Amino acid sequence: MSTLTPVRPDADVAAAGKPRRRPWTMSKTAVNGALVLATLYTLLPLGWLLTASAKNTADLIGGRSLGAGNFHLGQNLHDLATTGDGIYFRWYLNSLLYAGIGALLCALICVCAGYAFHVYGFPGKEKLFGVVLLGVLVPTTALALPMYLLASQLHIVNTYWAVLLPSLVNPFGVYLARVFCAGYVPGETLEAARMDGAGELRTFWSIGLKMVMPGFVTIFLFQFTAIWNNFFLPLVMLSDNRLFPVSLGLYSWNAQTHAFPEYYPLVVTGSLLAILPLVIAFVLLQRHWKAGLTAGSVK
Amino acid sequence: MTGSTTVPGGGTPAARGTRKRRGPLGAPAVLLAPFLVLFTACTLIPIGYAVYLSLFSERRSGLGFGGTTTQVFTGLGNYTRALGDAAFRDGFWNTAQYCLLYIPLMLGLSLAVALLLDSALARAKRFFQLALFLPHAVPGIIAALVWTYLYTPGISPVIDALNSAGTQVDVLGHPLPAIVNIAVWEWTGYNMVIFYAALQAIPREVLEAAVVDGAGPLRTAFGVKIPLIRASVVMVGLFTVIGSLQLFTEPVILHDVAPGVVSTWTPNMYAYSAAFERNDYGLAAASSVLLALVAAALSFVVTRFTRDRDEKRTQKRTETAR
Numbered sequence: 001m002s003t004l005t006p007v008r009p010d011a012d013v014a015a016a017g018k019p020r021r022r023p024w025t026m027s028k029t030a031v032n033g034a035l036v037l038a039t040l041y042t043l044l045p046l047g048w049l050l051t052a053s054a055k056n057t058a059d060l061i062g063g064r065s066l067g068a069g070n071f072h073l074g075q076n077l078h079d080l081a082t083t084g085d086g087i088y089f090r091w092y093l094n095s096l097l098y099a100g101i102g103a104l105l106c107a108l109i110c111v112c113a114g115y116a117f118h119v120y121g122f123p124g125k126e127k128l129f130g131v132v133l134l135g136v137l138v139p140t141t142a143l144a145l146p147m148y149l150l151a152s153q154l155h156i157v158n159t160y161w162a163v164l165l166p167s168l169v170n171p172f173g174v175y176l177a178r179v180f181c182a183g184y185v186p187g188e189t190l191e192a193a194r195m196d197g198a199g200e201l202r203t204f205w206s207i208g209l210k211m212v213m214p215g216f217v218t219i220f221l222f223q224f225t226a227i228w229n230n231f232f233l234p235l236v237m238l239s240d241n242r243l244f245p246v247s248l249g250l251y252s253w254n255a256q257t258h259a260f261p262e263y264y265p266l267v268v269t270g271s272l273l274a275i276l277p278l279v280i281a282f283v284l285l286q287r288h289w290k291a292g293l294t295a296g297s298v299k
Numbered sequence: 300m301t302g303s304t305t306v307p308g309g310g311t312p313a314a315r316g317t318r319k320r321r322g323p324l325g326a327p328a329v330l331l332a333p334f335l336v337l338f339t340a341c342t343l344i345p346i347g348y349a350v351y352l353s354l355f356s357e358r359r360s361g362l363g364f365g366g367t368t369t370q371v372f373t374g375l376g377n378y379t380r381a382l383g384d385a386a387f388r389d390g391f392w393n394t395a396q397y398c399l400l401y402i403p404l405m406l407g408l409s410l411a412v413a414l415l416l417d418s419a420l421a422r423a424k425r426f427f428q429l430a431l432f433l434p435h436a437v438p439g440i441i442a443a444l445v446w447t448y449l450y451t452p453g454i455s456p457v458i459d460a461l462n463s464a465g466t467q468v469d470v471l472g473h474p475l476p477a478i479v480n481i482a483v484w485e486w487t488g489y490n491m492v493i494f495y496a497a498l499q500a501i502p503r504e505v506l507e508a509a510v511v512d513g514a515g516p517l518r519t520a521f522g523v524k525i526p527l528i529r530a531s532v533v534m535v536g537l538f539t540v541i542g543s544l545q546l547f548t549e550p551v552i553l554h555d556v557a558p559g560v561v562s563t564w565t566p567n568m569y570a571y572s573a574a575f576e577r578n579d580y581g582l583a584a585a586s587s588v589l590l591a592l593v594a595a596a597l598s599f600v601v602t603r604f605t606r607d608r609d610e611k612r613t614q615k616r617t618e619t620a621r
Contacts, residue, residue, distance in 0.1 A: 027420060028420045031415050031418055032420070032421060032422050032423075034415055035421060039431060042430060042431050042433060043430055045434075045446065045484065046433065046437070048445065048456070109333045109334045110334065112331070113331050113333075113335075116327040116330035116331045117331075119327075120327040122327055135342050137541055137595065137598045138591060139591055139594050140545070141547060141587075141590075142545075142570075142591040142594075143341070143342060143345040143346065143349070145580075145583050145584065146348040146349040146584065146587070147341065147345045148574075149348065149580060150345060150348055165340075168341075169337045174334060199326075200325075201326050225436065229437075231438065231439060231548050232547055246438075247438050247440045247441070250441065250444065251552075254444055254552070254555070255555065258555070264454075267444060271445065274438065275438070278436035279433060281436075282432065282436045283429065286425070286428075293489075293492045293496055294496035294500075
């Protein structure tokens with residue numbers, strides 16, 4: 001086991017920080033070397049996924065390394081598109097639907113609430129905000145089972161709604177939205193809008209929302225990730241595999257690999273495709289996820 | 300229930316300097332309503348319903364087939380049943396061991412990497428930040444699948460290389476470190492970015508003062524930087540504890556291949572199997588409520604403990620200032 005975890009970089013910190021002066025370049029090498037080690041740890045499993053997705057069943061299970069002669073990515077993609085009448089891409093569309101619509105609405109709901117908490121004063125405001133913050137601490141998986149039973153009484157178990165509706169709630173998003181509003185929405189601008197006779201909701205919609213847009217994108221990004229990666233909720237709520245998101249679909253395929261090893265390349269290639277949208281989003285939107293984590297860190 | 304959600308803004312729309320008011324409820328109520336309705340429906344009501352369910356159990360009446368099931372009030376019966384079940388207690392024991400191994404390792408590692416990245420010596424900071432953060436873009440289920448393959452002899456190049464080098468490693472025989480490693484991989488970079496952001500927010504004068512006082516990089520890191528980002532460390536610690544208690548995905552994936560991971564390996568898996576394999580909703584609800592209670596208690600301990608220490612700290616500081 002210990003062989004799989006990287007060397008903890010502490011040793012290198014110690015080496016770099018010895019009071020007696022070591023040559024400048026030495027400690028620079030140590031610091032960056034430790035960072036490279038940590039990066040290898042995070043990237044190598046993804047690198048394996050990349051090469052493994054080009055292997056066929058025999059090469060994958062046999063552990064043969066990838067060469068020009070046995071490059072089967074095209075074949076794997078073809079199998080992925082045809083197995084079970086192309087169910088994989090249906091899952092993919094479902095995931096896009098759950099995560100796209102869910103995150104969009106959730107971000108809007110969070111920004112509305114965060115804006116209200118920032119701009120207005122009303123009795124019991126901080127108490128209410130405290131309740132919202134407590135909601136952050138509730139283990140979501142402990143809610144999934146009672147939610148399933150409630151949903152079954154409302155006859156929405158095994159429908160899109162069962163996964164979509166709970167995904168719209170994110171108390172931490174409200175907290176983030178309030179922090180962002182405090183940073184992006186100056187009171188004077190709102191006063192000016194009111195002077196011009198704009199109604200409260202109009203002021204929010206045409207001015208407040210625009211100003212807090214970077215925060216909106218941040219909340220959208222994190223909620224999109226959370227819904228895309230969610231496994232427990234769809235597992236509890238859905239039994240019809242045509243409604244599955246990618247995560248649950250891959251899980252159901254993986255359960256078959258024991259009996260049918262030909263599912264291995266499907267799971268591997270499917271996993272690679274499933275992480276692509278998020279990897280691309282995180283590479284393109286670096287400013288936004290960093291802003292989100294910064295706002296979360298300075299409480 | 301919906302009545303209570305409109306209360307906060309309902310009575311007095313006390314918007315400062317409002318000229319136009321939108322109906323008797325006011326703008327804040329309109330803006331807060333969607334969140335509060337959904338929060339009530341998807342958080343508050345399920346909590347209440349779980350507590351309610353946990354007090355009942357289903358009894359079959361009649362003989363065998365065709366008998367109707369009736370709900371019987373059992374008080375704390377489901378709770379004593381859960382707590383009396385060795386499998387449930389084992390789940391908590393596994394989670395406790397997991398927390399003891401995972402939390403210090405992950406926090407230490409992410410702090411160490413953040414400090415390294417914050418040092419003047421680090422190069423390519425943007426690249427390192429992105430590369431270390433990327434595992435967060437990988438769904439937990441896929442992270443668990445990839446690592447499970449990397450643990451499996453025959454598929455994993457790592458295990459095969461080690462085996463051919465003469466070292467026999469049996470990762471799947473040791474589920475605890477195997478799961479801890481997956482979690483460390485998933486969360487170290489994410490929390491590192493939080494710590495790094497906090498470190499970057501430290502005023503540069505403070506650090507210069509430390510250097511002028513003759514503090515080396517290590518002294519600065521442990522004596523100045525880490526104390527200054529304590530709030531972030533506590534917050535990450537809190538979320539990590541709550542997340543760890545909900546452990547589910549990774550052990551579920553390993554359950555298929557590692558004989559040591561039984562289907563009730565964590566309290567969450569216990570609740571799931573009680574609900575969906577045994578259809579014992581009362582027991583499942585009781586174990587969910589117990590899990591939430593433990594989470595609440597631990598959050599309370601973490602925040603209270605650190606707040607006391609903060610108060611002592613500021614007291615000391617004001618005393619020395621005098």
